[in-house]
Amino acid sequence: MSAVTDLLQQAVEGLGSGAVYASLALALVLIHRFTGIINFAQGELAMLSTYVAWQLMASGMPFWLALPVTLAVSFAGGMLVERIVIRPVRGAPELTVVIVTVGLFIFVNALAGLIWSFTVKDFPQPFPDGGLDLAGVRVDWSTLGILGVVAVVMGLLYLLFQHTSAGLVMRAVACNPASARLSGIRVGRVLMLGWALAATVGALSGVLVAPVLFLEPNMMGGVLIYAFAAATLGGFDSPVGAVVGGLFVGVAETLTGAYVHVVGEDLKVGVPFVIILAVLLVRPQGLFGRAAVERV
Amino acid sequence: MSTITAALGTDRARRRRAALTALLAAAVAGCVPFYFAPFQVFQLTMVLLYAVALAGLNLLVGFGGQISLGHGAFFAAGAYAAAVMLDRYDTGHLATLPVAAAGCFLLGLAFGVPALRLRGLYLALVTLAFAVFLPPLLKRLEPVTGGAMGLTVDKLQPPAWSGLAEDQWTYFVVLGVTATALLLARNLLRSRVGRALRALRDNESAAEVMGVRLSLHKTLAFAWSAMFAGVAGCLYTWVIGFVSPDSFSSVLSITLLAGLVIGGLASLYGPLLGAAFVMYVPSVSQDLSEAAPGVVFGLLIIAVMFVAPTGLAGLPGRVLGAVASRLPRTTAAPATAAPDRTPEAGPAPSTPSTPADPAVADTEPVGAPPRTERE
Amino acid sequence: NSRRGQDTQDTAAGGACKGQQTTGITDRTIKLGGIYPLSGPASAYGTISKGVAAYFKYVNDNGGMDGRKVQFIVRDDGYQPPKAVEEARRLVEQDKVFAVFQTLGTPSTAAVWDYLNKQKVPQPFVATGASVWGTDTKHPWTTGWQPNYVAEARVYAKYLKDAKPKARVAVLYQNDDFGKDLLGGFEKAVAGSGVKVVAEQSYEVTDPSVSAQMASLARSKADVLLDVTTPKFGSQALAADARNTGWNPLHIVNNVASSAAVLKPVGFKNVQGVVSATYFKDPADPQWANDPEMKAYMNTMHKYAPDTDPANQFNAYGWAVASSLHKALDAMKCPTREGLRDAVRNLKDVKVGLLLPGVTLSTGPGDAFPIETMQLMRFKGERWQLFGKPVDTRKEFGPLTK
Amino acid sequence: MSEPVTDVTEQNFLEVRGLHAGYGQARVLQGLDFSVARGEVCAVLGPNGAGKTTTLRALCGMIRGRGSVTLNGRELLGRSPEQAARLGVAHVPEGRGTFNDLTVEENLRIGAHLRTGSGWRGRARRAVVAADLERIYGYFPRLRQRSRQAAGSLSGGEQQMLAIGRALMPRPALLLLDEPSLGLAPLVTRELFEIVRAVNEEERTTVVVVEQNAQLALDIAHRAHVLEAGRLVLSGPAARIREDGQVAEVYLGVSVRSRKAG
């Protein structure tokens, strides 16, 4: 194998991780667009949904039936979470809501451990085994599959945000909920919808990555940090940004981990963050984010 | 004129009351270690040292409006500074405190400069990244930090003349440092500097027009708050006698922020309450459920935020307010309580709405202070 | 009525054992405390406490230890050292336990051992394999139990030296005391032989996956992959190895990640021929189904911990370590803390039901590692098959020193 | 008060009875009673801090009140702002409440939310909104020039136009205007009141306007109420209030005009 193929192989590996980060980052971006907060529990909710899928399959449901059921359950679950957990602190300072999601994180994580224990569960791979061989570079079908689904979800979200009146309503709610209500927008429903959609996207993310990461209650904990990084780099409002950010973070950390020996695998987490910091210093709103309008 | 003299009168009365409260608190704090079991004294010591870190974070987040999810890193830096000095140079405990403080101050200063460009969420997540990055870095610097195994150092020992047990002596020393730190923070906030900080939190442009130098105050706020976290970390080393990279994971940073918000942002004694929460509630959770303490802990966090959305420090006021507005007439104008609630942006959390119509949640005009908003 | 006065409740023995501490132990009861991560990132290990508790209940149902009923108090430290200190102090000062039986994890254990030794409270059989527990002389009250990571590394080193004397080894390890201890031990043990470490990659427990590291290691084209991981990462590494058809090293997975629960999700067909080493009986392995101790274990778990999966090897670990403590308590000359300390440090070939045949507990002056023998196993079909003789690393490599 | 049932919706289109409202312990409104007939313009006047803004907030559900407020016979109190909006109440709040991150046109489209709902809708709906947009741009040509600009970067007066435009988009049954002339140039202010009059006459929109420029407000109002310290101190036809020199002097400072600002 030549050095170039090696490099490409590592890059593909990075794209694989990047796709995982991007998938969760999309859910984070979604919730941020709707509610203006960062949701620490996003990864754990995705993990919970994945367990739901696992449970369904364990009771004999085939994957392609379990998936839509799980997505539906997650949609409803997202609504419930908004209604029960988030609604009571609506209007409280933003940080209060963020801390509530931290509480939710701890709760869901422990709950999953309580119900399903911490042993690793096997989760069927929806994509075929093996992969493509492109001039000596091996690309697993699963990587391609995740990338494909992420791209589709990104496209859908882009359409939702930019080309539907629902997207407009959603932005209005995130921007100024009080005025949105005065315009007759049912803010409560919009927020419920936001949580529901985010939970659904999160569930999809969980189901996609579970065969790679292996299902256990802490599956998404590590992903969350990288998904935050991806969303931050991309600009937290933009689905395209989330995906670009995710892939970039994945490739950057993999390549530095593998090739820059001073950094090495142990310190590679620092690399994407240094880059993010550098990007943000130039563009404080992230690569694809919108600058907030400010004037006196 | 009479109103002024009256105001002066109440002012003096208030001051006297404050002095009395302080005296009482000091007396109680002084007696505690002679009454409680050593491990309870230890717990209180931990509460005090976390309170220092939270007070620092409060300067930044509560009063300065900059969110940091990376203060565990400064805490760790302070802890390691102390541990390394004790381990390698045998400097004695007291010498580590100024070094940890100064070191973290400088570190905070260095961080404060890029932080100037970043806002809200972005700053929060970049600082979180720093917290994530620190443990592997500490592991890498093995020759100095002892690597993954960490460092075990001597705890604080009581001098013979004191006649105190180890836990008591440690408690008093930590109490002294904490009191000093809280006093410094309070002084800072009650001055021109503190006002400038709060002003730029509320409205940066207006503050700048008033002559507040944003870069200076924001960076220094970062530095102060890092210093407080570092001091807390140093105390931690004194008390625990052991540091390891995995003790300072990003969870610590998140816990600190959670503690602060739970205790009460921008409140002077919120950090103490938050520290107590962080310290005691996990134990309470496992008393409630051995099978899954995390389930209970998570629920308790959420529950506290429901009951006290502006933090525990605001709770008594909210309760009193709610009672006061209920008492005179049962049908009294549905109030939003919280008379003492810092009138910050956003509506007050609602009093429970009529069950028949759950949609009526917000009771205060959501745009209540719109006029003071930026354009 | 100060609560501080509780110190006075500490009691001392009379008679032959005069002056020794009898806190937490009477003729009828014995109080033990354990500190485990029941919450937080390491909660997967919390289930060890279930196995321990089940064993004590089993013993209590059968008349107790030497007539003493065991009261076992489990506290949660969330894998945070300061919490561990708090809980240790609580156990000692408030609950007045006889011994802190098991602290889990190196950081928590390191955070409390000074305190416990100063208080002269036994800390037997800590649930971590770091080598310090057995080599340190300043902490006579603390002992390890499981084979320390260096010992385990020696087993693999010996195997490779014998079976593949020219092996080029790639190592994937967790970047903490566990991974570093094992890697360091391995490097030391193969030093001077033809076995060479040609690539190493580490990961953090907070990393989402190790696939990037595996891709890096694959570039080395090594003949052997030494996989020093914890369960989830073990599964990931095995799966990554199986996926990569271009690189087929001999995969040695360390004991922590060797349970059937780790291999099953990867698919048994993908882990054929993987090598590991063990020292206690895997509850998921049908070959022990008729083992009397295993039966007792299974029954008790079903009875007292019906929600817990008895096939999880951590539960069995808990049972085995608890029964080891039972043996040590039985061996006490005086029913005192000092008695336990001395008994734990003077074990001679003590057999424990759930340990593999040939694996016994032995300690002595300057050696606080009860188990230093392991046996190699290879995965075949649907289960592990032991092969070779139990390797006593003490004999093969000499005692561990600091 | 027993009026013929048929009149309820005409004479008491908006009926406020014993309205109490406040913030926390601060009780601001101390029992207001007034009614507004359908198609009427009603001016609420009063000195600084009298509770005018609070009244409007209570009417549209932004704060809760006690007593009774009915619109077209339906109780408004206890409803949320969005429910009130769905009953046809449009409110131009103090402080404007524009969506600063959205463009001018997007702001206006949000105003039309009730006419179109959210989601994918047909061409007919789009045509309706387009016509409404044209109407608003007709009222405020300045907004057309700024239609792609973020609302947050508008000048103060432009924002005020936008807020009013947004409230007019859904063709409300009841329009609540809180100091609409705030920050508007004199020419535009006069035009604005013409627009309000036109909207009122052409669409039979009932209007409650809080305005400091009492002169202008009284010019277009049919009826006026003067608030002081949370109570109504004077009510009557606008013309009478305007003529009542003493009242005007005391509560409205109208005569200042003759003093020419000192």
Next chain:
Amino acid sequence: MLAVDGITVRFGGITALDGVAFTVEPGSAVGLIGPNGAGKTTLFNCLTRRCTPDGGEVRFEDEDLLALPPHAVAGRGIARTFQNLGLFPRLTVRENVMVGAHSRGRTGHLAAALRLPRVRREERELRDQADHLLRRLGLAEVADHPASGLPFGTLKRVELARALAARPRLLLLDEPVNGLSHGEVGQFADLVRSVRQDFDLTLVVVEHHMGFVMGLCDKVVCLDFGRKIAEGSPEHIQRDPAVVEAYLGVAA
């Protein structure tokens, strides 16, 4: 005292200010009028360094104002109020006013933390001065009230007090009387006149209330679409056809 020369500001495609030039004599009061979006606030923003012009020059007492960092403007003796109120909602009224005096304070971070005697002294002085101003503007009652939740008219006065606390020589008022009733406008005008005398102020006022502008100002500048279309005495301006057409409509 203040000389604005050829100042131009563009935002993307919009030219908010287009070569505006005028001067302000010491002690005078200049009115700045013009239709909505004419660029009045933008001009203020340039003077207080909230935005940087694309061209032109601003000199204050022969110093190049545009070369100063934003926070230094206050120290030179320029204070302003904001059109949409730029108060600090969570600070009390008194604190708001004390922040106004920030540029006159000297206390640094370290001194503040240690609460040295001179810090106490300065605090006391600032506080007394703030209280004095509050009394003067009839705000003593609400001194301890947080700035949010006060009626609009009161907040306008708080803003004035805050600006005055800086002891400015040049005071920029952006629509100070909008939202006030006629009677209140009169009182406010009296108030401004009296403080102007006492504090020896030079004023630039943006206001749509013609009575207020005409009664107060010595000179009026009218902008339209970023350009100066007229300048002159109030009487002159009121009759200027360009002003009438663009701004006043029928002569007021």
